[in-house]
Amino acid sequence: MPNIKQIAKIAGVSVSTVSRVINHHAYVSEDKRRAVMEAIVQLNYSRNLNAVHLSKGTTNIIGVMVPSINHAYFSRLMEGISSEALMKDYQLMVCQTNYNPVSEGKVLDMLKMKQMDGIIIGSKTLAWEQIEPFTEYGPIVACEDAGTSAISSVYLDHYDCFRQGMRYLIERGHRQIGFCLGRADSANSLKRRRAYEDALAAIHEAVREEWMFYQCLRIEDGLAVVHQWLRMRERPTALLVTSDQVAAGIITEARKNGIRIPEDLAVIGFDNQPIAQVFDLTTIDNQLFEMGSAAFQMAYDHITKKRTKPENRELGYLLIERSTV
């Protein structure tokens, strides 16, 4: 593989001049520029990016930490990140962690080892305090509320959001309400559960453990929810489901079992994914794509403007009224 030195020799110039030509610096005479260009073509030369990265101290790579690559939520989020990264000529290093703390730690280490200029956290299991020290090595932007930590974040208020979903259901006469969440102990889930309990308290309804479904992450998880629902003596008349896919699974299985939507069971989804439109699903749009692109922009700004203090940006959400409530 030819290097800059060989180009310099063939073109009859110094390596500095070659570098200037490659990087479009000013102050290179037309003759030499042409000579260099010709040498580059002649030797079929390409820069060794590892040398560039080492020399510059940056890589134009952003790490993306997600528990799973194959999940509608993260796919949409990554699409937002990617679209922005593409425009800024940044590459994405997608790191699947499976919520494994060791894997998550490895991603953080890669930032320290200068393999990437910054990290966007889609979701994680490590505590903020364990992540915080790494902000020293580059911007870390979380796509969830990072609270008072020194981590930047783009997020939405899931308490509010859930409250609004509850309000919407209650206004339409529902009092028997259940929910479907993902990880039981995640910060978001805890907030949602609190919103749920507060909303029920406000209408003097008791909280029932059996109406709370956890580990609802994928479309197929909707089936079990319906089967459990069918076995209950007292059933919720509405479900707040934090994933359109799960909601779609519920609706499909419900219809198969003769359950009318929304008469027998009202459903509100989350994310406003394409599947929600197809199912004519009432859902809360939480702007995942925008969250992804905002997260990238934030990381990018910190890298290029060398900002250090964390930034927090709250995004809005929007209840989309369709036919499942």
Add this chain to the structure above:
Amino acid sequence: MPNIKQIAKIAGVSVSTVSRVINHHAYVSEDKRRAVMEAIVQLNYSRNLNAVHLSKGTTNIIGVMVPSINHAYFSRLMEGISSEALMKDYQLMVCQTNYNPVSEGKVLDMLKMKQMDGIIIGSKTLAWEQIEPFTEYGPIVACEDAGTSAISSVYLDHYDCFRQGMRYLIERGHRQIGFCLGRADSANSLKRRRAYEDALAAIHEAVREEWMFYQCLRIEDGLAVVHQWLRMRERPTALLVTSDQVAAGIITEARKNGIRIPEDLAVIGFDNQPIAQVFDLTTIDNQLFEMGSAAFQMAYDHITKKRTKPENRELGYLLIERSTV
């Protein structure tokens, strides 16, 4: 940021010894090893991976070229790649191309510039001849039939596969059969169309342009198919749909319009994604996950064993009988 030199100084050894300790080489006395380890902890040292990459000439990074990050097909494929990469301690650089030849070229360039050790092509628009020259810089594995080119590949016989779908429908009495494909001019689509035409010819049925739907990529694309179907005077009684998502969209919209599945319209999907299970959709499982992991393994083998001749591996497929035919 501390470097290996400072560690060496503090530990009272040479940089070679530090490197040996870090890389777990033999022949380092216990005293020095400990001294080095202590210095590393003391200075909170981490290697600069860019220097490592430059020095070693490899990066342990595999590039993944996909048109879209947010698409069930590629998500599943990438999941397969990722699971294998995780085990081998490789990182994934996911490059979204939007089928833009310029973007695709950039990915290939990154291989040449040693930013990655190999490339897995999920799908592309460039011609094989344009890709071939880059195999010189590292293994390129395509997740589609690379024909007689010098590109390695993991693929399945989409002609056969489509023929089998057609046979299944014909055996069940269908003669009016249509299909839904993605890109009209992709190699796979052409093969499928050929299989379709051959199958119809075998039962002496004419080919009808209006029963061929293209650009069917996402769940929402199923709606338009149904609406067109409704407007036809003569309708196909069965559709071969090369995506479970699209099939699910079709089924959902069909049911909404009172079309009975499979009585009025039989549907076969492709991929055997979770959504197919939920919809109890008859589908052809083409082992996307396995394709992804096989592709990674192939790339990995070429990197580590420095093989050069291309390899081609055909995977099987399996028709999953469910209730939509």
Add this chain to the structure above:
DNA sequence: TTAATGTATGAAACGCATTTCATGTCAAGG
């Protein structure tokens, strides 16, 4: 006892491009 091995360690070369600093030329302004 000698030759051959194994263990241990450091100096220096190597991978490659960027960037600062120094130097030099030439034209415009005073």
Add this chain to the structure above:
DNA sequence: CCTTGACATGAAATGCGTTTCATACATTAA
């Protein structure tokens, strides 16, 4: 005619870890 700034170019330092080569001592086999 001299100063100043724009233009042009190269030498050398810099970023950092890996690896080869040379060296030296301690064993072990012959």
